Structures are given as C-alpha cells and as structure tokens.
Amino acid sequence: MSVLKLSSEPWGRSPAGHDVRRFTLASPTAEVRVMTYGGVITGVRTPDRQGVWNEITLGHDTAAPYFDRATASFFGALVGRYGNRIEAGRFVLDGETFTLPRNDGPNTLHGGPEGFDQHDWAAETREDEAALSLTLTRRSPDGEQGFPGALDVSVTYRLSADGTLDLLYRARTDRPTVVNLTNHTYWNLHGGRDVLGHVLEVPAEQFVPVRADMIPAGGPARVQGTPLDFRDARPVGARIGDDHEQLRLAGGYDHTFVLGGEPDAAGLRRAAHLREPDRGRTLEVWTSEPGVQVYSGNFLTGQPGRAGQAYTKHWGLCLETQHYPDSPNRPEFPSTRLDPGQEYRSHTRYRFGVAGD
Template identity: 60%
Template sequence: MTDAALSPSAPSLTRTPWGTAPDGSAITLYTLRHGPVTARIMDYGGVIVGVDAPDRDGTLADVALGHDEAGPYFDRATASYFGALIGRYGNRIARGRFELDGRAHQLATNNGPNALHGGPGGFDQVMWTSDADVTADGPRVTLTRTSPDGEEGYPGALDVTVTYTLTADGALRLAYHAVTDAPTVVNLTNHSYWNLAGATRDVLDHELVVHADAITPVDETLIPTGTLLDVAGTPFDFRAARRVGERVDDADAQLQFAGGYDHNFVLQGAAGALRHVATLSDPQSGRVMEVHTTEPGVQFYSGNFLDGSVTGKGGQVYGHRWAVCLETQHFPDSPNRPDFPSTRLNPGEVYRTVTEYRFRTQS
C-alpha cells in the first residue's frame, strides 16, 4: 500500500459560544483547521469534541466519538470520558490510596474499589482558562488551570498547561506541562474514542499495531499485578497489524477480566523521546491514525463498556466496541509500584509530555 500525504492549506481558528458550564462559566468551542483536518476543542473538560479527517477519496468524516452540544459532557453517564483531558492521574490507583514520604493520601474510589481518572471531580469535569492563536506550527488552543492542594485528595497545588496544536502535516499535538509546590503524583492523558469509519459501525475490523513487547497484566479489578507479561503468543501481540476483533473474545483470563482489551502496553523505545508507538487503520475507508508519544505506556481500550445506552453526534447510538482508545500514559497504579516508571513530581521539577495523533490515508 502507498501512503497519501495530507495536502497543506492555510491554517485557521474560530471561536464559538457553546453553552454554559455547571458553574455558570461560558464555554467556548474552538475550531482548528489546517490542511484537510479539522479539530474541535472545548474549554470545559479540555475535551476534543471532534476531528474531521478525509478518507482515501477525500471524503471527510468525524473520527472521534462525542456529542453535538456541551450538556451531555456534564454527566459521566453520557460523557463517558469522550475526548476528555484526564488528570490528575489517568487510569487506576488501587483502593484510591498511595503514600508519599510516609504520608498516606486517600482518593475517591469511583471505579469499584479503585480510583479512576482523577476522581469524580477530575480535570474532565472542570472549566479551564483558555486562549487561542495561530502560530508558525498551526492553530492552537492553550488551556491553563491551578488544581488546588487537596483537590480530589491529591497533595500540592498543581499548575497545569495543556496546548493543542493542529499542524500542517495532519497531526493533532497535545503538549502537557505542570509544576507543583509540594510533592505529588501526576499522570495526564487524553481519553478520545477513535472510530476511523466515522462512527458508523464498530471497530472490530480496524487494524492495530502497537510497538510493545509486554503488557502490565491486571487482577480482577484491573489493577496491575506488578509483573510484566510478554505479548508473544498471546492475544496482546500487536507488533504486526492485527484486526481489533481478531482475538478480543478469546478465552484468555486477562481479556475476561476486562471484557476485552483494557490494558497498559509497555512501549518500546526510550520514554521521554517522541516516537511512533501505535498505528490504527480502517482498511475500508483508508484512514490511518498514528500515535506518537514521549510516554512509557499506552492504554488500549476496545470500547467494552459501550453498550448502546449513549446516543452521540447526529443521533448515532454508540454500540458495543464502537471505538478504540489509545491513552498515552505512565503505568496504572504507579504510585504504589516503585518498580514502575515514577509519576512523582517535586517542587522545582517540570512535568512535560507530548502526544501526537497523526492522520493520513492509505490506498
């Protein structure tokens, strides 16, 4: 197959009032255009509301699940973390507890016995201060917020900046920056649900490559056991392209725990360096999305909990396995696993990480 590059065009940026947040703040929807790709970002929850990308014939479709208005994002039952900015800690922390320097910290347990995605009042459920401009790299939206000491149980005041830039080569770049005034833990990510068919069908025929030799296997509550599992000979071997649905229902204990894929993959290459870690493609439309990141892991989630109870854009019902999430991250439960890459952030240090979702087509 040959790859088709996305043709560049002049970048543009528009701002649209998009309702009112629960706290009374006015929400703005930012539309970024650059080349044939368009991205829509709102400042409530830092949500990627939509991404329009062309198929091999140039036909555009929105490849990110979500809603046509702001209201459904205020309720987790309908928000489902669609496109959300996740913090302070993406993924799970066992029993919602961890220690720093001998001091115990208790978080809300909002996922069975565990803490998930920053808690009930996580970064996806708050207003962010927003600004936007057009730079040499492309149109961008910059979100800033101070998470106060003790918010959702996390120590230290955390100053966070997240910048979304749409580049000429079809990449949506997310750059995260944070500093703290006291020791804390940080693991920021984005929780977009991707469907390269334009969310018109499930993703079981999408093909996936993940450059990872191991996963962090989990227990029945989806907390890592602390070991690594070699992917060779398992349903988790995506080192060569494999259909998402090829082995998702195998009689494998790890798949049964999660109802499919919902696992952290240990990425090849040096964490801290921006590198190509995964490729999702839809052979029918020809759309391709590459994931590049500086993070050591990526959570591959196969939409197991989508069950047809949420109606999204254009009245589309989001059925079982209607999307794939590829959440770049540090490993789940790292604050309780000293052998995992550390998520600790100290005063005087700077948390920086970058992830790019690069869109192209193949014939």
C-alpha cells in the first residue's frame, strides 16, 4: 500500500472566472499544497523533532488574497517570465528593443504586474509508488507583459516518498525570448517568530552587489570579509544589522549568490541549507540554476496571513533559485535567452529534514 496520498478540492473562482483547485501532495514526512491559480505553493507542512506537524511557509487560508498582488505578496508564487528585476523595463534582443510594464519603481519585477502568478494554469496529476506529481501548464502569448514569443510552459511539483520536493520547469518558444522562472516561497521553519534565528549556509564564494534600485552594480564580488559570507553556517540575524552598504541598500539580505562547484548526477548544485534550532526542522536546496536569491523578508510590513497572523519584517526567508537579475541587459552574465527549437529546463530540489538537539 502506498504511503503517498494525492487529493484536490475546489478553492474558489479566479478573477477570469475559472474554477480554482488546490491540490495536496502528502508523504509521511511532508505535505505540499499547490493551487492552479498562479502555480502558488499555498503551504508546506512538516514535523519537528518532537513529531509535531506545523506550517513552514507564509501564505493565506483562502484563495482570494492571492488574486491581488497587494495581498498576495508573492507568497509561494510561480514567478515568470522573468524572476527578479529588469532595468528600466526594457531589453534588446537581436537589435529589437522590448518594453515591459514597470512595477518596481523604474524597473520591471517578477515578470511585471500581471506575471505568471496572476494567471490560471491547467493541471494534470500522476501517482505511483515512488512519487506524486502535479504538472501545471499554460501558454503565455506573444507580447504578454511585453515579452516576445508565445511561450509554452510546464511546471511539475513532484513529492517523493521520502518527502523530497522537486520543481521541474520546462518551456518552449516560437520566437527568441528571455526566460527566468523561479518559486517565491517564504520559509519559516519555526512559524511562531521571525527567521533571524534560523541558521543559514550558502556555499557561494561570490554574490551580485546591487544599487539603491536593486539593479546589479557591476559584476559579482567576493563574499569574504562581508556580512554576506554564509559559507560557514550562522544565524540569519547575526550580521543583518551590520553597517554595510549592501545591507543598507536592501534593508537586509536581498542578493543573488553565485553558485559554484561540480553538479551531482542529477545536474544539481547545493544552493542553501537552513536550520531552525528550536524545533529542529531543516531545509536543503539544490538547483540547476547558477544563482540563489536570498531575501530576508525586508519589505514585509504586517501583511495579514494565516489565522490572522501579521507577517512583519523578517518573518520569512526566500531562497529563490534563478539566473542573475537584469541578465538580458548584461551579456557578461549567464544567458537567459531561449530560441525556437530549444527547451528551457530548470530543476530545483527541496529536502526537508529534522536535526538533533
């Protein structure tokens, strides 16, 4: 008999009038909930070292708050076409300039005001003894939010019997374009306090410095000798208050870390390890992407969440696997270009666990 269980339930109607469903993928050590609107991970539950199950992400109890960016706050969002920022809302591809709607001051953030998290997705499920899979698909039409080319996208959420969650992104285009997909889950492995006491390790020698508008200020810089050095695990809050220009500009951590080292047999590099000392929960992130954006919830200002909880500053930590910000305008960065006949492929793995005392 399988230890895995997949179920779904109606979860309201989207602004476009489509039925929204929420799927639950459950294993003995993890429960993941995803809805068809926006591809949003609406929740993840895991046990602590005492065997007590709790929610470990930020989010909402109902679907409606996700329909408005002001209340959605990218909680659990599937981000596209381009995660992170594009300077001045424009880029040039093959000599043609493409203009995007600006939704972050002078720049375009997370695909624009109507990015992938603000659309309905079609769902298909698969079950076997080893894993449960939910695959969401949609076609992003040519010109959507200013991006060229019709883009056929699929994202598979696969939960294995051991509680490992894999996100597999695929895309094809009929015209040269740029693609940078990610997930924007806010993690809180404790649930009852901010994440400043979470112990974080990021095995990166370099990060991408930013300007005041959070656009890259040149190429990668070394983490050594800065409060952005997480090569040795330490609490998120240990140096977040240091008098350092990058922390002042971002209001904390909101930086892309450059991942190196040899990938494993699945093509994944270790991106981060997060541990909550009190309850013992751990999260390890592996990815095929060249970077991971570490964001310490600097712009949370008391947004209402589950059970009336107000999510204040630093109440969640994002570990967004992705290419670097503004890559379409930075030929020195790894390319985000996708051409007809190619397939965009990206893979991120989350391993949930429990540490001893």
